[in-house]
Amino acid sequence: xxxxxxxxxxxxxxxxxxxxxxxxxxxxxxxxxxxxxxxxxxxxxxxxxxxxxxxxx
Amino acid sequence: xxxxxxxxxxxxxxxxxxxxxxxxxxxxxxxxxxxxxxxxxxxxxxxxxxxxxxxxxxxxxxxxxxxxxxxxxxxxxxxxxxxxxxxxxxxxxxxxxxxxxxxxxxxxxxxxxxxxxxxxxxxxxxxxxxxxxxxxxxxxxxxxxxxxxxxxxxxxxxxxxxxxxxxxxxxxxxxxxxxxxxxxxxxx
Numbered sequence: 001x002x003x004x005x006x007x008x009x010x011x012x013x014x015x016x017x018x019x020x021x022x023x024x025x026x027x028x029x030x031x032x033x034x035x036x037x038x039x040x041x042x043x044x045x046x047x048x049x050x051x052x053x054x055x056x057x
Numbered sequence: 058x059x060x061x062x063x064x065x066x067x068x069x070x071x072x073x074x075x076x077x078x079x080x081x082x083x084x085x086x087x088x089x090x091x092x093x094x095x096x097x098x099x100x101x102x103x104x105x106x107x108x109x110x111x112x113x114x115x116x117x118x119x120x121x122x123x124x125x126x127x128x129x130x131x132x133x134x135x136x137x138x139x140x141x142x143x144x145x146x147x148x149x150x151x152x153x154x155x156x157x158x159x160x161x162x163x164x165x166x167x168x169x170x171x172x173x174x175x176x177x178x179x180x181x182x183x184x185x186x187x188x189x190x191x192x193x194x195x196x197x198x199x200x201x202x203x204x205x206x207x208x209x210x211x212x213x214x215x216x217x218x219x220x221x222x223x224x225x226x227x228x229x230x231x232x233x234x235x236x237x238x239x240x241x242x243x244x245x
Contacts, residue, residue: 001161002160002161002162002193002201003108005162005164005165007167007170008164008165009166010101011101011104011110013097017097019096019114020093021118022093025118026085028118028119029085029122032126
């Protein structure tokens, strides 16, 4: 269900500027990269693949 | 109707932006000037649709995370970088609706509503607001997005086309049809 806001007041530029946090963006990117580069991740995937292959055989 | 001027850039500015993008492809830290330049417009786009400041902040931040992680795929084909960011923002906003984190909100300011009523050839009486709400509820999401971008956010047809990945002319035709449908539903 759509909600309609009439007489909407835009937030001020100062308010929006105060929400800027480029460091947070960089942190999120680092967390993402660390997750995909984590050897445990590929280790677990590899183990699961080999196990399922062995069960299948 | 006065259009938003933020979108239209000079060739020099586009070239400077492209150089920043190339630098940011090598090191995300160089993306900072683009983040500072577009944060506000992306945040405003998001908050109008989700009506939740904290969530809008989070979505905006995710838009830039996605932009940086996919920056290698970005190629300049005459479409400004801002349109590419708005496309990501659009997709993130709809994802938040699918995840039921936010409710689809249409935010209309005082000036825009007057212009919409002018298009519909009626005055701004409360009764007409109720009729407009009813009509806006009946049009589909694509039509609503077009009306929203053109009449509530004052975007040019060129920018709308680039955000929804169609030509400027096609954006114009689609918006015209959406408005015609809105007019019919308004009169029902």
